[in-house]
Amino acid sequence: MRSRGTEFRETLLGRVRLADEDRDRPVRLDLLVRADTVPLPHRTTRARVTGRVRVAGRADDTEAVGDLETTPLARHWIRYRITFVLDGRRLTLTGHKSMSPTRPLASLTVLPYTLYEDGDRVGEGALRFPLVTGLLPFLASFRFPRAPAVAAADRQQASRWDGTPGRTEVWYTTLTDPATDSGIWLHHELVAPSDGSAAYAHGWIALFPKDGPVEHARFGPVPWTAHPDGFTAEGVRVRPGRLTGSAGDFTWSLTESPEGPPLYTFPRWSWRRPWLPAAHMLPAVRSRYEGTVRYGAGELRLDHAPGAEARIYGHGNARRWAWLHADLGGGDVLEVVAAVSMRRGLDRLPPLVFLRLHRNGRSWPRRAERSAVGWAGVGRFRADLGLPEWRVEGRSGLRRIKVTVTQPPHRTLTLDYTDPDGSAAVCRNSERADAVVSLERWRGGWRREAVWRLSGTAHAEVGDR
Numbered sequence: 001m002r003s004r005g006t007e008f009r010e011t012l013l014g015r016v017r018l019a020d021e022d023r024d025r026p027v028r029l030d031l032l033v034r035a036d037t038v039p040l041p042h043r044t045t046r047a048r049v050t051g052r053v054r055v056a057g058r059a060d061d062t063e064a065v066g067d068l069e070t071t072p073l074a075r076h077w078i079r080y081r082i083t084f085v086l087d088g089r090r091l092t093l094t095g096h097k098s099m100s101p102t103r104p105l106a107s108l109t110v111l112p113y114t115l116y117e118d119g120d121r122v123g124e125g126a127l128r129f130p131l132v133t134g135l136l137p138f139l140a141s142f143r144f145p146r147a148p149a150v151a152a153a154d155r156q157q158a159s160r161w162d163g164t165p166g167r168t169e170v171w172y173t174t175l176t177d178p179a180t181d182s183g184i185w186l187h188h189e190l191v192a193p194s195d196g197s198a199a200y201a202h203g204w205i206a207l208f209p210k211d212g213p214v215e216h217a218r219f220g221p222v223p224w225t226a227h228p229d230g231f232t233a234e235g236v237r238v239r240p241g242r243l244t245g246s247a248g249d250f251t252w253s254l255t256e257s258p259e260g261p262p263l264y265t266f267p268r269w270s271w272r273r274p275w276l277p278a279a280h281m282l283p284a285v286r287s288r289y290e291g292t293v294r295y296g297a298g299e300l301r302l303d304h305a306p307g308a309e310a311r312i313y314g315h316g317n318a319r320r321w322a323w324l325h326a327d328l329g330g331g332d333v334l335e336v337v338a339a340v341s342m343r344r345g346l347d348r349l350p351p352l353v354f355l356r357l358h359r360n361g362r363s364w365p366r367r368a369e370r371s372a373v374g375w376a377g378v379g380r381f382r383a384d385l386g387l388p389e390w391r392v393e394g395r396s397g398l399r400r401i402k403v404t405v406t407q408p409p410h411r412t413l414t415l416d417y418t419d420p421d422g423s424a425a426v427c428r429n430s431e432r433a434d435a436v437v438s439l440e441r442w443r444g445g446w447r448r449e450a451v452w453r454l455s456g457t458a459h460a461e462v463g464d465r
Contacts, residue, residue, distance in 0.1 A: 006047070007034040009141035011134050012111060014127035016055060026056040027125060029082070033068055034331055036259055038144065044071045046288070046304065048259075049082055050330030053093075059086035063452065065329025066093075067304060080111060081178075083329075090455070092116045095127075119179075145361070156262065156283035157230040157240055159190065160274075160313045166194035166420045168316050171231045171238045173256075174325055174431055174459040175289050175307025177300055181456055183208035183431025184293060184300075184307070185216075185413075186252070188231040188238055190224055194421045199224040201233035205250045206413050207295055208431040210456065214413045215295060217248025254291035254302065256309065258284030265335050265354050267368045271313070277341050278314025285333050285358045307459075308333070316419035317427075317463060319347055322385050322392075324405055325459040326435050328452045332359045334437055336392055336403060338383035353381035353392055357401065357439070359450075365396035387412075387428060387462055398442040399449070405460050406434040417463075427463035432456045 010031045015024040035047035049066040053059060066082030079096040095113025109131060115123035129138075161169050171188040185206040192199040202220030209215075222234045231238040236245030243254045263282040264271060270279040286308050293300040306327045318339035326334040335358075338351040355371040357364045365371055371381040371394055381394025388409060393402040407430040417425040435458035441449045 005034065005036045005145050006038050007032065007141075007143045007145065008138065009033070010138055011130065012127040013130055014111075014125055016115065016123050016125035018058070018115070018123040019121070024125070025058060027127065028052075028054045029064075029127065031082075032330070039070050044069065046257075048329070048331045049080070050332075051082075053082065053084040055086055059084065061085045063329070063450075069304075078108075080113070089117055091122065156281070156311055157238060157309075158228060159226060159230070160311075161190055161192060161199070163192075165192055165196045166315055167192045168312070168314060168420055170312035171309065172312075173238075173243060173289075173307060173309045175287075175302070175305045176327070176431070176457045176459075177302055177305050179303065180300065181210040181432070182300060183456075183459065184305075185429060185431050185459075186243060188233070188236065190231070191221075191418065191420055192224075201225070201231065203233065203236065203247075204415065205245075205247055205252065205293075206429070206431070207250075207293070207300075208411060208413070210432070214411065216413060216415070217250045219245065219247035249296045250294065252291070252293045254289050254293070257288045257290075258309075259287060260285035260331060260333075260358070263333070263335055263356055263358055263363065264368055265337050265356055274313060276314070277343055277346070278312060278316075278318070278339075280310065280312050280337050280354070282308050282310050282335065284308070286327060286331065316342065316421065316423070317417055317425040318342060320351065320385055320464045321462070322351070322383065322390050322405075323461045324392075324403065324433075324435065326437060326452070326454055327457065328359075328437065328454075331361070332357075332452075334358075334403070334452075338385060338392055351383040351385060353383050353394060355381055355392060355394070355401070355403075364399060370396045385462060390462060400440050400442075400446065402438045404436045405458060407460055407462065408432075408434070411456075423465070425463055425465055427461050429461040431459050433458040433460035435460070 012029040014027050016027045017024050031049050031051035033047045033049050039045040047068045049068050051064050052062045053064040061084040064084035069079040076099040077096040082093045093113050095111050097111050109129040111127040169190040173186040175184050188203040190201050200221040201224045204218040206216035219236050220233050225232045229239050241256050263285045265280040270276045271281050289302050289305040319342050321339035324336040336355045338353045340351050352372045384391045389406050391404050411432040412428050412430040414428050435454040437452040439450045440446045
């Protein structure tokens with residue numbers, strides 16, 4: 001039986017003193033907290049936070065996002081980290097409730113906090129849980145939905161290749177370090193040449209710092225070594241919950257914690273039966289990463305970094321393609337693949353779009369085919385591929401979406417691929433892309449349902465021949 005998760009709503013009231021002011025301002029936080037497990041005193045529980053942050057006269061952000069960590073016995077705290085917009089500036093609220101057996105009421109209801117902007121301290125204050133007006137709504141808001149089993153993600157890491165020539169298989173991981181805003185791209189690939197020669201493994205790691213040029217290093221090619229749990233090549237390994245290896249000046253050791261169910265970007269059947277030119281999926285809709293990435297004299301220490309692992313299995317790269325992974329916060333994720341096939345006939349079509357928005361625990365469109373071929377008279381989704389900006393838009397049912405992705409040249413890395421048939425392809429990748437996602441719903445007219453703006457945290461790529 002799958003374990004249960006937890007969700008609840010919490011309201012916090014208080015005041016803040018901003019560094020550019022000499023007086024306090026009232027603050028109100030209305031939060032929705034979601035965890036994939038039931039919090040227990042003897043273990044650490046991490047949860048996703050979404051909600052609204054209001055600072056009187058300065059901010060009213062209805063799309064605040066963050067995380068919450070409870071460690072009652074080990075660290076005696078409940079830690080909050082919430083990002084919101086104030087006067088166009090993106091601030092991060094960091095604080096924790098220090099649990100004390102001698103002052104249980106105060107320790108559970110008072111949250112001292114500090115505000116940061118790009119690592120600089122810009123304000124401080126305290127929030128309180130209003131017991132009189134907030135306790136009953138708080139208790140009534142608790143829900144215990146079914147949470148997906150981590151084992152489902154683990155099973156998808158096993159290699160799909162059955163020895164057939166002319167195939168390629170990819171394990172790739174992208175993530176953003178919340179402390180430095182750096183992006184990481186880990187690419188692991190198996191290539192089985194079409195001429196029947198020996199299969200080989202290769203890949204690379206790339207670092208996209210907030211300031212400074214993009215750095216990367218390749219590993220392989222080396223003979224393919226089959227492993228029942230994932231990928232192995234010259235000391236580089238991908239295993240359930242673990243990524244390790246070295247390449248050039250880089251070494252890395254990361255633990256991966258999947259969160260959420262699998263997300264099939266292409267139709268689910270295409271992953272089981274490889275009839276399409278390729279198939280793409282995420283073993284878990286999102287993951288968290290901890291560990292270290294060392295490069296030359298530098299080092300990144302990752303703590304609860306958001307990202308995802310994805311899997312590809314097919315005949316090689318498309319003629320043209322674009323890809324986006326956008327962590328929208330609060331457990332919501334947008335995944336997009338738009339591509340023109342290499343197959344004769346299909347190569348004359350405009351890009352086919354496969355788009356999945358995982359929001360509030362559900363995926364839209366309900367079937368991946370709808371964005372590519374249309375449904376019930378509604379035209380398929382459309383893509384306009386290019387650089388530094390590309391776009392996707394379309395409608396399914398009563399919703400329509402528009403996605404605009406920007407890959408600034410100084411944050412974009414160009415790398416070459418070799419397909420199983422020996423032909424070459426080139427990708428241009430940015431793990432610090434920008435994206436604007438607008439979702440609308442038909443209610444007698446198109447009305448805005450949600451807007452997400454990602455600055456330097458979207459993961460994107462455009463490729464061609």
